[in-house]
Amino acid sequence: MDFDLESLVHVEQDFYDAGYTDGYEHGRIHGLIEGRALGREKGFEMWEELGFYEGLCKTWRSVLEMQGxxxxxxxHHITHLLDLISKFPSVNPSQEDAETNANMDISRLLRLIRSRYKALCASLGIVPSLRATDAEGGSDEDAPTTTRKSVWKVNAAPKAEDMSF
Structure with missing residues (x-):
């Protein structure tokens, strides 16, 4: 019986390398999918906030115009806030645009928009109504502490003894 012992010496490393390569490719695909989903979610949250600011600005601008x-x-605050919102990117940049706009700091621009919104609310004499979250998911220390009332009635969770399996 002709048996090659040399191939058995590296069998564990060969299986490890094959598993690592397969796992890396699998993780790369799933990481891309999860990254896109997270980007979509966070982008929607930012634009929901910016849409609120823009709507507030346009409403108050028309009210102030009617009052003369x-x-x-x-x-002045409304004009600057609308200008900052218009500078916020609304599409993902292509590869060429990403290289030219590499110095754009979205989180800095969002902080500027939030601070201008707070200044606008102070000049109008209204209470800021949105609670902003930063990129790490925690609440912004400068964010207002007011909360919105829930639109939907929240029922208490059933107790474990009430549930039958």
Whole structure:
């Protein structure tokens, strides 16, 4: 019987290398899918917040115009806030655009928008109503502490003894 012992010496490393390669490719595919889903979710959250700010600005701008107060401090804040919102990217950049816009700091721009929103609310005499979250998921230390009332009635979870399996 002709048996090659040399191939048995590296059998464990060969299986490890094959498993690592397969696992790496599998993780790369799933990481891409999960990254896109997370990006979609966070992008929606940011644009929901920015849409609120933009709607508030346009509403108050029309109210101030009807009252004839176009030269007020609030109008100044509204103009700058709408300008900052218009600078916020609304599409994913292509490879060429990403290289030219590499110095754009989205989190810094979002902080500027939030601070301008707070200044606008102060000049209008209204309480800021949205609770902003930072990129790490925690609450922003400068965010207002007011909370919105729930629209839906939340029922208490059933107790374990009430559940039958």
């Amino acid at each position: 107060k176009q030269d007020s401090r609030a109008t």
